[in-house]
Amino acid sequence: MSASKKITLNVNGRDRETEVPANAALLETLRMLGCFEVKSGCEKGDCGACAVLVDGEAIDSCLTLTWTLEGRAITTVSGLSKGEESHPLIESFLKHGAVQCGYCTPGLIIAAQSMLQITPDPDEEDIRIGLSGNLCRCTGYTKVFNAVREAAEVLRKGEAKA
């Protein structure tokens, strides 16, 4: 049996205390906490459906043991928006119809957000590299790339205003 202990995780700005075994991956812990927007896909780091931000950087939650994240800020797609207004990436995905079945969408948005932190003005190649760990099996990536490109512009304008 793996050891188990109570730990405090900061998820979407809220401290959540929960009992977690040593061998639990963040993916399971988050879904136990009701964060069903974090999807379970391949469970080996190929598909990116389970991506979340840890201190602003995207990781695959299926490949990360929960205990190692105590004290770090975890953000899921549900935690991206501030207040009533949807995050520009979410708006842009809707506007461009960059969603088909939707299973890969939370991970794609998280990966895009992480990429835009380092590369606010991405070219085609930056977007391709940034989203290379996210698989969509419905259709393709053209609308996704268009959505990311436009959201990047909106975010840059927002930055300029602020």
Add this chain to the structure above:
Amino acid sequence: MYAEFDLVIPSRLDQTLAILAEDCSIVNDTDGTMPLAGGTNMIVDLRSHSVSPERLVSLAKLDLLRGIRVVDRQVIMGGATTITTMLHDRVLAEHAPSLVEQARVFGGQMVRNAATVAGNICCGSPAADTVPPLLALDAEVELTSKEGSRVVPLSEFFLGYKEMARRPDELLTEVCWDLPPKSSTNLFYKLARRHGDAITVVGIAVAMTVEDRKCSTVRIALGAVAPIVKRATAAEAMLSGNALTPELIEAAAKRAAEESDPIDDVRATAGYRRHGVQVLTRRLVTQAWERLC
């Protein structure tokens, strides 16, 4: 869901090394205590039960093992440096474009954000993408245990398929290599089914220095085409000391293909891989030579 194990997360290197030094293989059929870096291979292996550690030692809090710096004309890269750090690093952009290129085509973004150079090396996979560029740069690795550190050339680190010189009580703490001279360059090409999120079919790295319009030194490293990542030393010897011509490059590329020892697997046949070695060696050696002359 996957293997049962204990997990410790020390915040200091000496604590980590002390834990690794304790033998905790209480049950004979476990793998004892193992270090856990980015986890992008380890967690997959745990899930498939291909490793069964008694205890994992997470390196998540050992910040001192991260980062790339230049000291006394040596590039020193901490073992826990992530692939993403390598992708955006200015020192590497200037002196080791081959390492930036491997970072660009390594896994997907989330894997690159977590995976570390030491983890990639210590998995011992012949398809590990950090290894061909580092081998071509004549890199050395620092192995640290409770007893102290030792430095091993990367060319002597891999002993056989997934067999390495690292003892279970050692951590790979640093990777270092001399800053390449001015008239030199290094290149990497990964041949795979896709440009991202794919396992390498053939990975070739070439590092070359040119003096007096002659190729004074060249290193050709072959990935995913033998039980270990290895250098094509006979091909290197054909080129060293010569002004390169298309005929000589072609002959050396052919020799490199003969020096590879690939297998058939789900990704490609041995014959395709051998052909890939020849084509890519020719291409990269030509590019390096043309860039420098």
